[in-house]
Amino acid sequence: MPPRKIIIDTDPGQDDAVAILLALASPEEIDVLGITCVAGNVPLPLTTRNARIVCELAGRSEMAIYAGCDRPLGRDLVTAEHVHGKTGLDGPSLPEPTMPMADGHAVDYIIDQLRTHDEGTITLCPLGPLTNIATALQKAPEIASRIAEIVLMGGGYFEGGNITPTAEFNIYVDPQAADIVFKSGVPIVVMPLDVTHKALVTKPRNDAFRALGTPQGIAVAQMTDFFERFDKEKYGSEGAPLHDPCVTAYLIRPDLFKGRHINVEIETTSELTMGMTVADWWRVTDRAPNATFMNDIDADGFFTLLTERLARL
Numbered sequence: 001m002p003p004r005k006i007i008i009d010t011d012p013g014q015d016d017a018v019a020i021l022l023a024l025a026s027p028e029e030i031d032v033l034g035i036t037c038v039a040g041n042v043p044l045p046l047t048t049r050n051a052r053i054v055c056e057l058a059g060r061s062e063m064a065i066y067a068g069c070d071r072p073l074g075r076d077l078v079t080a081e082h083v084h085g086k087t088g089l090d091g092p093s094l095p096e097p098t099m100p101m102a103d104g105h106a107v108d109y110i111i112d113q114l115r116t117h118d119e120g121t122i123t124l125c126p127l128g129p130l131t132n133i134a135t136a137l138q139k140a141p142e143i144a145s146r147i148a149e150i151v152l153m154g155g156g157y158f159e160g161g162n163i164t165p166t167a168e169f170n171i172y173v174d175p176q177a178a179d180i181v182f183k184s185g186v187p188i189v190v191m192p193l194d195v196t197h198k199a200l201v202t203k204p205r206n207d208a209f210r211a212l213g214t215p216q217g218i219a220v221a222q223m224t225d226f227f228e229r230f231d232k233e234k235y236g237s238e239g240a241p242l243h244d245p246c247v248t249a250y251l252i253r254p255d256l257f258k259g260r261h262i263n264v265e266i267e268t269t270s271e272l273t274m275g276m277t278v279a280d281w282w283r284v285t286d287r288a289p290n291a292t293f294m295n296d297i298d299a300d301g302f303f304t305l306l307t308e309r310l311a312r313l
């Protein structure tokens with residue numbers, strides 16, 4: 001099987017960084033065509049900076065990285081420096097990037113790639129708010145049928161929310177965009193908090209990253225050390241959840257995940273539950289299934305894969 005062509009849409013973020021490193025370390029399964037940045041964890045100038053830092057850390061300074069939307073479709077931007085630090089990539093001390101950004105807007109890049117590659121050959125991997133993807137679908141609706149699949153991190157059902165009691169951060173930041181994506185008819189795979197809260201960076205798992213002794217292994221250990229302080233306190237768990245790498249791990253080892261093909265809709269009107277992923281897990285409505293909503297992960301298998309792949313960089 002040739003590697004799967006993907007575009008990573010991201011707001012790095014330490015966990016986004018690990019997701020990108022995992023993809024770049026796995027060329028047999030994943031062909032990263034380009035990286036598109038969006039405002040989310042931190043404002044756009046920082047997410048574009050951080051994406052370049054990560055590519056340089058992976059030795060991939062030729063990667064095409066595009067700047068995208070700097071705010072959600074219809075709301076003010078909400079950021080998450082309280083989790084990710086002031087830069088969004090706090091933890092390791094990495095050099096300022098020198099590689100250039102690609103010319104053009106991320107949304108136009110996404111549209112162009114989907115128009116010029118064969119139909120059904122590009123998978124989109126959103127790791128942040130869905131603003132770029134929704135804007136592309138609005139601007140060029142015909143691309144929907146050309147997307148192979150959207151594999152995204154967002155939402156939560158049994159775990160509730162992490163930014164409000166009912167909403168997960170990526171969906172909460174731009175619920176209108178999420179609504180457009182979930183209604184697009186494109187096949188969607190969702191990695192919600194129900195999965196990512198089982199992908200915990202325990203001390204032995206963090207030690208395994210550090211023990212690689214490589215710049216990438218050490219940086220990943222320092223990144224996960226950083227956001228662990230916040231999450232451990234919040235959840236009282238033995239380590240912080242590593243959200244976004246679940247997306248890129250799924251492309252390599254789908255067998256590590258379990259879920260159900262169900263209907264998922266996005267709350268866009270109630271301020272109380274804004275951004276909630278209303279997942280019909282128990283199939284109590286006759287609303288048509290539109291997403292494979294995961295709820296379980298083989299966490300040991302996931303961390304073994306991640307460590308083994310990081311060692312290849």
Ligand code: BDR
Pocket residue numbers: 013014015016041080083127128153162168169170243244
């Ligand atoms: C998601 O929000 C961000 O803070 C993380 O990078 C991840 O994409 C988890 O809710």
Ligand code: CA
Pocket residue numbers: 010011012013015016041127128244
């Ligand atoms: Ca993210």
